Amino acid sequence: MNVIIIILAVIAVASSFSIWVGLVMLFFKSRRKNGARIAVVSLFNIVVLGGVGAALQAKYGTDPDAGLTATQTTDPEAPIIASAETTSTTTAPAQSTNEPAWKVAGFPSFRAAAQAKNVFGVKSFEAYQLRNNAEAIGQWCEMKAAQRTLSHQRDAELDTSSDEEGRKEITGRYDALQRELTKSLASQLGIKEWELKKLTMNAPWPTYCRAKSKGWAVVTPELAAATTQSDAKEALAALRGYYDMNLKGNSSPYFDNSRYAAVTCRRKAVDDLHLVGCILQSFSNPSSWDVFVVGRLQNGQLAVAPIDGLASSHITSVGDLKSFQAPNAPKARLAEFAGQINQSAVDELFD
Numbered sequence: 322m323n324v325i326i327i328i329l330a331v332i333a334v335a336s337s338f339s340i341w342v343g344l345v346m347l348f349f350k351s352r353r354k355n356g357a358r359i360a361v362v363s364l365f366n367i368v369v370l371g372g373v374g375a376a377l378q379a380k381y382g383t384d385p386d387a388g389l390t391a392t393q394t395t396d397p398e399a400p401i402i403a404s405a406e407t408t409s410t411t412t413a414p415a416q417s418t419n420e421p422a423w424k425v426a427g428f429p430s431f432r433a434a435a436q437a438k439n440v441f442g443v444k445s446f447e448a449y450q451l452r453n454n455a456e457a458i459g460q461w462c463e464m465k466a467a468q469r470t471l472s473h474q475r476d477a478e479l480d481t482s483s484d485e486e487g488r489k490e491i492t493g494r495y496d497a498l499q500r501e502l503t504k505s506l507a508s509q510l511g512i513k514e515w516e517l518k519k520l521t522m523n524a525p526w527p528t529y530c531r532a533k534s535k536g537w538a539v540v541t542p543e544l545a546a547a548t549t550q551s552d553a554k555e556a557l558a559a560l561r562g563y564y565d566m567n568l569k570g571n572s573s574p575y576f577d578n579s580r581y582a583a584v585t586c587r588r589k590a591v592d593d594l595h596l597v598g599c600i601l602q603s604f605s606n607p608s609s610w611d612v613f614v615v616g617r618l619q620n621g622q623l624a625v626a627p628i629d630g631l632a633s634s635h636i637t638s639v640g641d642l643k644s645f646q647a648p649n650a651p652k653a654r655l656a657e658f659a660g661q662i663n664q665s666a667v668d669e670l671f672d
Contacts (some may be wrong), residue, residue: 329621332389336396337563339367339393339508362392366394367591391496402521412510422434423435426444426445426446427445427446427447428444428446428449428640429506433446433449433528434446440517440523441520441523441524442514442519442520442522442523443512443520444516445512445513445516447510447512448512448513448516448517448519448520450521451510451512452520452524453524453659455529457510458526458529458530459529459533460506460509460510461517461521461530462505462507462526462529462530462533463525464502464503465530467502468499468502471495471496471498471499471502472499474495475491475492475495475526478491479491479492503517503518519538523661525539525660528657528658528659529657529659531657532656532657535641535643535655535657536643537643537654537655537656537657538618538622538624538654538655538656538657539656539657539658539659540614540615540616540618540624540626540627540656540657540659540660541616541659541660542659542661543661544616544617544618544619545593545594545595545614545615545616545660546593546594546657548594548602548615548616548617549595549617549669550595552595552616552617552623553588553595553597553615554588554624555651556588556595556597556613556615556623556625556651556653557586557587557588557597558650558651559623559625559646559647559650559652559653560586560597560598560599560613560625560653561584561599561650561655562587562646562647562648562649562650562651563636563645563647563650564576564584564586564599564601565647566609566647566648567639568581568583568584568601572638572639573638573639574638575601575608575634575635576601576638576639580601580603580606581601581602581603581607581608582602582603582604583601583602584597584599584600584602585599585600586599586600587600588669589670589671590663591663591667591670592663592666593614594614594660594662595614595615596610596612596613596614596628596667596670596671597611597612597615597616597625598612598613598671599611600671608635609631610671610672611627611631611632611635611636612627612629612632612667612671613625613626613627613628613632614626614628614658614660614662616656617656618656622654623651623653623654624653624654624655624656625653625654625655625656626655626656626658627655627658628658628662628664630665636655637655642654642655648671
């Protein structure tokens with residue numbers, strides 16, 4: 322095919338030359354006829370050759386760009402490039418989602434993570450979940466009771482030992498036993514030992530232990546905040562009835578009707594807490610206010626929690642109480658409050 326194209330090209334070039342020769346001969350009178358014949362024949366040959374070339378191109382030729390495409394496709398480096406691109410696509414590691422640290426740690430929100438760190442001093446969500454966990458708190462209360470027993474045993478042994486080395490050995494032995502109890506509980510709860518210590522310092526676990534030892538309930542900040550004015554009025558009626566009953570009955574050194582003549586009670590709100598309080602009146606020297614936080618327990622019972630030890634000692638001066646009820650008055654459960662109180666605001670309202 323290439324040979325034929327070359328031959329046709331040579332003939333075309335010769336015919337083009339012949340045309341120029343014929344045209345030159347036209348300038349000579351004696352050779353005009355021959356020159357015209359040569360020019361016409363040569364032109365005819367070029368036309369014919371052009372037609373033949375076009376026919377051959379249509380039958381055997383290829384798209385000019387096809388050669389380029391074929392060359393690119395058969396490039397020896399092409400398989401390597403394709404392989405590299407495939408490998409890069411299939412083996413590229415997943416892009417990082419850039420999730421915030423609190424979410425990676427399992428916290429439901431940034432606020433919960435911040436509270437865990439700033440309020441309770443812990444970092445893990447597992448420890449944060451235990452802050453109000455009744456079972457975990459109960460285990461800790463039992464552990465503290467066991468540690469107190471060990472302390473009593475240690476003190477008893479120290480009282481019988483006068484040797485300095487012996488006393489150091491006794492102290493070190495009981496300290497190790499107490500640390501082992503803490504370590505064991507932390508392991509059972511699935512948190513670090515230092516997180517357990519932080520929880521017991523910053524969460525109201527000691528409050529739960531006190532309530533458990535007395536047989537009292539616990540009013541959490543959430544329960545207190547959910548209390549209604551109707552609950553507060555009911556608590557006020559229960560407290561007034563109880564104080565009035567005991568004063569009239571001269572029930573204890575505190576409820577002394579030779580010192581006090583009447584009972585005054587009131588209901589106030591501080592922040593999101595409903596408070597009720599009572600005072601024993603006298604002409605010269607009234608008692609201090611006994612103030613209580615009102616809460617409605619999850620079982621539906623009404624509860625009042627004294628805000629300080631003095632109020633607690635006053636209301637229980639008649640005996641070991643878990644609840645109280647005066648005739649024709651509502652019943653209320655005694656409780657510990659597992660929250661913080663704005664004492665200055667309370668002092669202003671109950672003065």
